[in-house]
Amino acid sequence: xxxxxxxPLAGVLLCVAIVIPWAAMAAGGAGGFDGVVDAIExxxxxxxxxxxxxxxxxxxxxxTTHGGVSGVRVAEFEQFPGPVDGAExxxxxxxxxxxxxxxxxxxxxxKGAEQTLxxxxxxxxxxxxxxxxxxxxxxxxxxVSVDPDQLNETINKYEHRAQEEDSN
Amino acid sequence: xxxxxCMAMGTLLAAAAAWGQSGLPLPAPVEKELAARASDVxxxxxxxxxxxxxxxxxxxxxxxxxxxxxxxEGLEGIYVREYEFDKAGEYSAEDIAKLRQAFAAPxxxxxxxxxxxxxxxxxxxxxxxxxxxxxxLFILTAEPKELTIVLIxxxxxxxxxxMLRGLGGLGGALGPMGPLGPMGPLGPMGxxxxxxxxxxxxxxxxxxxxxx
Numbered sequence: 001x002x003x004x005x006x007x008p009l010a011g012v013l014l015c016v017a018i019v020i021p022w023a024a025m026a027a028g029g030a031g032g033f034d035g036v037v038d039a040i041e042x043x044x045x046x047x048x049x050x051x052x053x054x055x056x057x058x059x060x061x062x063x064t065t066h067g068g069v070s071g072v073r074v075a076e077f078e079q080f081p082g083p084v085d086g087a088e089x090x091x092x093x094x095x096x097x098x099x100x101x102x103x104x105x106x107x108x109x110x111k112g113a114e115q116t117l118x119x120x121x122x123x124x125x126x127x128x129x130x131x132x133x134x135x136x137x138x139x140x141x142x143x144v145s146v147d148p149d150q151l152n153e154t155i156n157k158y159e160h161r162a163q164e165e166d167s168n
Numbered sequence: 169x170x171x172x173x174c175m176a177m178g179t180l181l182a183a184a185a186a187w188g189q190s191g192l193p194l195p196a197p198v199e200k201e202l203a204a205r206a207s208d209v210x211x212x213x214x215x216x217x218x219x220x221x222x223x224x225x226x227x228x229x230x231x232x233x234x235x236x237x238x239x240x241e242g243l244e245g246i247y248v249r250e251y252e253f254d255k256a257g258e259y260s261a262e263d264i265a266k267l268r269q270a271f272a273a274p275x276x277x278x279x280x281x282x283x284x285x286x287x288x289x290x291x292x293x294x295x296x297x298x299x300x301x302x303x304x305l306f307i308l309t310a311e312p313k314e315l316t317i318v319l320i321x322x323x324x325x326x327x328x329x330x331m332l333r334g335l336g337g338l339g340g341a342l343g344p345m346g347p348l349g350p351m352g353p354l355g356p357m358g359x360x361x362x363x364x365x366x367x368x369x370x371x372x373x374x375x376x377x378x379x380x
Contacts, residue, residue, distance in 0.1 A: 086209075102218060106211040108203075122221040148225045 031098040033143045036132070037075045039096045040141070044084065048075040048141070068150035070126070077139040083112025084134065093117055093132055101130060125149075194317070198266045199249070202315065205258045206251035214246040216322075239329075243322035249315075256288075256312035264310055267317065268292065271306050288312050295324075302326065 030038065037048050051057070051074045058072040086108030094103070097119060105118040119130040126145040133140045203209050214222070223241035226233055253259065271294050280293035289311045296304030302325070307318040320329075 102213070102215055103211075104213055104218060106213075107209070109208045110204075110206060114208075120218060122217065122224075125225065127221065127225070148222075 031096055033073045033075075033130070033141070035096040035098075036093055036130075037141055039092050040077070040089075040132075040139070043088075043092055044081055046077045046080050046139075048077050050075050065154060066150055068147050068154055069144060070147075071128075071143065071145040073143040075141040077141075078137075080134060080137050080139045082137070084115060085112060086110075086115050089115055089132070089134075090117060093119070093130075097130060101128070194270050194319075195266060198263060198270075202249075202251050202259060202263060205253065206315075207254045208250075208252040210248070210250040212246070212248035216244050219243045219246065239325060243320065243324070245319070245321045247317070247319040247321075249317040251315040253313045253315075258313075259310075259315055263315075264290070264308070267308055276304070276306065296321075305329070 037050070040046065041048055054073055058070060061072055062068075062070040086106075090103070090106065090108075094101075100121045101119040102121065103117060104120045105116065107114070107116040109115070113134070113136050115132070115134040117130075117132040121128040121130075123145055125147060127148050128145050129143070131140070131142045131144075133142075219240045223237050226237040226240075251259070275296050275298055276294045277297060278292060278294050280291065282291045283289070290309075292306070292308040294306040295302050296306075301323060303321070303323055305318070305320045305324055307316070309316040
């Protein structure tokens with residue numbers, strides 16, 4: 001094996017490493033939150049309102065929940081055009097969401113007016129959640145990272161307080 | 169070079185095979201047919217990765233938390249399917265038979281089978297026994313307008329099973345567990361201890377212990 005073998009091979013591998021991700025992006029568009037929202041907009045000819053200053057809201061949420069909630073992203077479709085095929089919606093979301101996400105909950109009605117999809121993925125100590133919820137003509141798409149431990153403690157705190165109030 | 173390529177291909181194939189095994193081990197056509205006829209479908213899928221993560225993040229401080237953590241960290245998957253129908257008769261006895269057929273392997277044994285209201289409502293509970301250990305649980309509840317399937321795979325301690333409803337307390341993130349809630353199919357299993365198969369409903373007919 002000499003450099004006449006390795007140099008062309010390295011060149012080919014470099015091209016593959018650059019071209020394949022670019023081709024995938026070009027063919028399928030962006031993935032993740034924006035990819036899903038864009039795909040839903042395209043497919044159903046609907047317009048999503050991305051909540052402004054969400055980064056600031058996310059910071060506030062992170063602070064008030066002591067790190068329990070972070071990375072909040074929300075898009076809202078206010079006049080979503082009618083019922084959808086649940087399987088089709090699921091396929092669109094799964095394809096665009098990308099690897100690492102697993103669907104944990106799906107609720108679908110045959111008439112198509114109500115659909116809920118909840119995907120999750122472990123993010124180190126956090127749990128990433130991606131939620132798509134359609135209720136008649138309103139669809140919400142939410143991405144959030146939660147710290148299950150922190151959130152559990154917060155919920156327990158409020159549960160105890162509610163129990164105390166009930167007993168009084 | 170060839171060997172490296174073969175190894176890479178082998179790794180990819182193994183990963184693909186592992187990914188393919190992560191779904192609900194039921195015949196896909198049956199699921200699709202039922203979903204197509206149902207007015208509402210609820211699916212809960214917690215695979216090994218998600219359960220592993222849940223176990224990892226549970227602090228196990230409380231007594232219940234520790235027991236739930238111990239229970240779920242060995243599980244391979246929890247699958248719930250709930251099909252609601254507009255009217256009775258939208259699924260057939262044949263559909264039920266196909267679902268039962270999927271668990272007709274020797275390691276699966278029926279432990280409870282109840283028939284109520286002259287056959288209109290049935291409940292099947294099967295356990296998977298491997299070397300004397302319970303390694304799976306399948307519950308099929310059929311009512312005229314509702315069909316519920318619960319499948320839990322992995323080592324299970326029957327006396328801890330009722331604690332799975334505590335999974336809903338995982339920071340609320342896994343909260344909407346639907347049929348895994350207190351009144352769901354796992355509700356009556358909460359008090360079931362290994363080896364004692366009691367059921368306190370007044371059934372028309374109750375069969376126990378593999379007399380199918």
